[in-house]
Amino acid sequence: MSTNEKSGSGGLSSPGGASVPASRLVSSLAPPGEISPADIDRSCCVPLLALLGGAALWLVVGSVLGLLASIKFHAPDFLANCAWLTYGRLQPVADDALLYGFCLPAGLGVALWLLARLSQTPLRGAVVPIIAANLWHLGVFVGLMAILIGDTTGFAWLEFPRGGSVPIFFAYLLLALWAVMIFAGRRERGLYPSQWFLVAALFWFPWIYSTANLFLVAWPVRGVTQAVISWWFANNLLVVWTGLVGVGAAFYFLPKFTGRPLQSYYLALFGFGTFILFATWCGIPPGAPVPVWMPTLSATATVLFFVPLLVISLIGLRTVWGSVRSRWDNGPFCFIGSGMDFFCLSGLMLVAMACPKISPVTQFTWFGPAETQLRLYGFFAMTMFGAIYYLLPRAVGIEFPFPKLVRVHYWVSLLGITLLVVPLAIGGVLQGLKLQDPNVAFADTTKAMLPFLRVSTLGLTALLLGNLLFFVNVLGLTLRWKLALLKQFIAFVKSPLEPGSACASLRPDKEVGA
């Protein structure tokens, strides 16, 4: 492993505010040889493989479908005879495959591992998270198929009907329960900032998802209240949940990569507080046909969202300050560093869209999707890639088969995100200016967007390529792990005289120091 394995918890600060590198705290607290970080990593092995392997597959599925949907702009007749593949179904399926197929399980896996590490507690009863992970992926499969056959609920980012939403809800509950149990059994009473972020996220999703499903699908409320709740839900999932998990992970990894403690504890507390205070109120678009106080309040909160954005970027900058060069030799650091950059950029776009001078231009244009793509791909997926490249080999105890591809994946993703987001954002502003001018025929606004959409299709192609590289590495690692299991099993069968040792090594969570 080339990356520096410093300590179990990045950097802890004492309540007095002085930052203490965690390595010292940990070595003084944990009696040597009791539970090593490696034990904790290994205890998460199979649940992580189940969560992240499926996530990698959905990521590829989502990018293929997204690419197909995007081609329809250049050729509206493309695949037009097939009801399943009409644009209005493909696009939400691609979005949901990315969000529910990749982002959520990846975030859950990373949160599980981070909480185990930060709590210095191994994961016990791995069967339950393994079952939950499979239930999750099953739910995603059912949900996506349901959209394709036209059974969507019709609410953006909440398209899964019951057959998909119920399994993923319970799978989430189980996974979150296990993560919280690890957290509750932590050995260090004091909390590291990442723990606030992650536990808040674990807790928030069941709340918003059950609210949205009960009020919109099970017993639908009347009229535009539906729209308000669906905006609230989408914002809290896309901005708040991903923000909590992504920033929580970055606050763990950045100090670890730079060897500098998080700068600083109280700033992080302030950032966390203002983030959940303001970000949870964003999402009601200006000009929506609802009572005026709602968009007004929401726009105010969105403008104030600038504060946590500033604080979080300040923390990130001060933590990596001086270590920028070491970033380029460290694959995971590249990903997470860029993830934080894009967190700030997409946040700025969000704030801009709420400003009264800008919102009439950007509303209903491609600027919005550009922001969402930047947030999901640029910020969240990149952060998760970095985290997964770091933690998966440790959890499984096996290296990625193609470590060189990590850097290639990084650059291809960066290229893809740029080609996807920049044209959509610029094109969106142009489109908005044209839509604002009633003398420009509507057809011209569509036509003007075409060159930008062409480039964004290229961007999606690059992203697909990058995601394939990621998938190949995760798949290769899983195959290696299965092969190793098989070898051990054969060894076990061949040597019945020493059953104890071979049997023990078949169970990954008992594989001490292998």
Added chain:
Amino acid sequence: MKNGFLVFLASFVVLGGSWCGFVLAPVLQLGGGKQTAILNSSDLYPVNRPGQANQGLQVYRANGCAACHTEQVQQSGVACDVVLTGAGKNPVAVTNLISSLKLNGLDKDLADALVDKITAAGGKAEIHIVATGPDIARGWGRRHSVAEDFLYDDPVQLGSLRIGPDLADVGTRQPDANWQLVHLYAPQSVVNDSAMPPFRYLFKVQKIGSAPSPDALVFPKGFGPPAGYEVLPTARAQELAAYLLSLHAEVPLHDAPFSQPLAASKP
């Protein structure tokens, strides 16, 4: 941090606050949604869509039309137009007076003053309230969309991206069911270079039997099925068309008033 518990308690309150604000409060405020009176009339608005149109909303949902279309007309404000209703005894003077004045897009005070002037010159004039803004000028509706418009919709399909035009008032703009069906079957046959994908799977093509069926689509010249064949809408296509025809944003309401005929529709 010893105060971990405090952090979680505070987070719980903050998160719960947003739930109260954007879930509970809207349900309480709008949940019992009632019809409102139409401006200067005793009729109530809205009335439920006819059954077929309501089923059409489900076709709209299932095919994800909201991925490309919004159903929310925006408005930047209101203005007053002064309309001459009678020239009176001295038409020349009145005509001379108004020919040098701006009559459209005035604020209330200016319009009042103008009406006074015209009355003083012997003419008769009244003030019409009009909604303003690019969407209105495009002919996408006579006023902005309001909560009442969606009272009976489930799911409410406001949309967020305008790859295609806003549809809140498309029933007024394109009231012909055949046009809607032909447009769904082959958008490019009625709109040059349309970027809308065709929805051919909502139709069936069949050999014309002993007599052409009355439901068959009527295509513009140069389009349509090969000779001897006809295109029939499925039940879903008919429902969808009924839904599109039921989309209107042309009823004046207290919170979205206007009193002026629709501006000419721009392509």
